[in-house]
Amino acid sequence: MTARLREAMVLEPGDEGYSDAVTTVTGTGTPDVVVRPISTGDVADALLYAKQEGMLVTVRGGGHNLAGLTQARNGLLIDMRRLNAVERVGKTPRVRIGGGATWGRVAKALEPEGLALTAGDTADVGVAGLTLGGGIGWMVREYGLAVDSLVAAELVTAEGKILQLSEDENPELFWAVRGGGGNFGVLTGLEFEAHPVTNVVFGTVMFALDLLTDARALVSGWFAHQKDADRRLTSVLALLPAMQGSPAMGMLQFCFDGDETAAAEHISAFKALGPSMGEDISYRPYASILVTDDPFPAPPAAQQSSLLPDFGVAEQTAACKAFETGEIMMALRALGGAMAAVPAEATAFAARHAQVMVIGTRLLSGESDGDQNIPGWRRIQDCAAGAYVNWLDTADDKASRLSYPQQTRRRLSRIKAEYDPRNVFSRAVQFAE
Ligand SMILES: Cc1cc2nc3c(=O)[nH]c(=O)nc-3n(C[C@H](O)[C@H](O)[C@H](O)COP(=O)(O)OP(=O)(O)OC[C@H]3O[C@@H](n4cnc5c(N)ncnc54)[C@H](O)[C@@H]3O)c2cc1C
Known part of the structure; x- marks a missing residue:
């Protein structure tokens, strides 16, 4: 583990903040180590450390997964919640959101701009977690799923590689993260086209x-x-x-x-x-x-x-x-x-x-x-x-x-095999044969 990672962001059982990091809506986890990154580079460092130590990785956003996937029993927990910036891209309706932000924070940040995104109904749900599954919100009939407003994303692979995703860059992976769950890497940033809503x-x-x-x-x-x-x-x-x-x-x-x-x-x-x-x-x-x-x-x-x-x-x-x-x-x-x-x-x-x-x-x-x-x-x-x-x-x-029809599962399996062959990101619904 790099000195920076250890000093700035690592928590072990008994440390202040550990209990908050491991508590999700399904209960309390007991991971060996918690890392709380504040940059994409920190996420890459954490993943390389987990690889070196052979640790199970769990990625935690808003902590609302109902199947208990983010209630980690052991290994390394990456608590994404400090990567939570919400920034408008110039004067465009585009918005860049950190991979650990929650929808309530996004809605509040966009309100003064006269913009909004169709999110779920709950402020504490994570932007990345909800979007990775599709995202059904209060304006789903007007603006579609949350993924339908996603125009780009940044993802760190299990090998610590930072990839930009869009229809033009890594399009297969961009397709997969719009519904395929947290199987492919850690989303550190999401860029959405927001809508004029007051x-x-x-x-x-x-x-x-x-x-x-x-x-x-x-x-x-x-x-x-x-x-x-x-x-x-x-x-x-x-x-x-x-x-x-x-x-x-x-x-x-x-x-x-x-x-x-x-x-x-x-x-x-x-x-x-x-x-x-x-x-x-x-x-x-x-x-x-x-x-x-x-x-x-x-x-x-x-x-x-x-x-x-x-x-x-x-x-x-x-x-x-x-x-x-x-x-x-x-x-x-x-x-x-x-x-x-x-x-x-x-x-x-x-x-x-x-x-x-x-x-x-x-x-x-x-x-x-x-x-x-x-x-x-x-x-x-x-x-x-x-x-x-x-x-x-x-x-x-x-x-x-x-969750996935056969054709979708096959395509997701191919992409999973290419980007996460070691199944480091196992804390997600996987793709049955
Ligand atoms: C009270 C409540 C209300 C809800 N309301 C809605 C709703 O209105 N609409 C709707 O569509 N859904 C809703 N949901 C379901 C919700 O979309 C899912 O539970 C979602 O997975 C929660 O995301 P999270 O980040 O809060 O959860 P987490 O438990 O932190 O994460 C969920 C999954 O996403 C992964 N993940 C999280 N962040 C990242 C990241 N940055 N990179 C990679 N993987 C990541 C985790 O590893 C895990 O597999 C609700 C759930 C609850 C409990």
């Missing part, structure tokens, strides 16, 4: 499910309005089971990139879906709609995602039947629009034609036997084109097959 209409409408005929009426009414709506409208309908004294509820949240007058028809269509238990709708800065997730519900919580190409009666029934078991929270996330306008083979995120992403969450009680199956989920999978890799709680072969 205030948006953001709203939450709550529905009492017991006052409706059933959840199905709410689901079909929501989708009928959302399906072909203006691309500026993206919404998520969550079905919440009765718990801790609260009745079952539907929670509809939406983001409309325009003012209240332009949003009026959508607001009234949503409010007409059923008797409202309350609402909160306002015109406010985009950066303010990203939530912080502290405290995140304690794991273990089974989390599954399915990307549904159609969301007709069969799919709606499957989703509602799973919810009606009373054991899971179900979120239905509207897709389509700009996301669907990109060809399936253009990036490693292939499920472009999905209309809806269904996310099932089962919060397990303390006495749980650890059975993570989500009731009714098989029927949903039967209707699905696959799953969103960033929203799975396992990283095994099954997760790989669900």
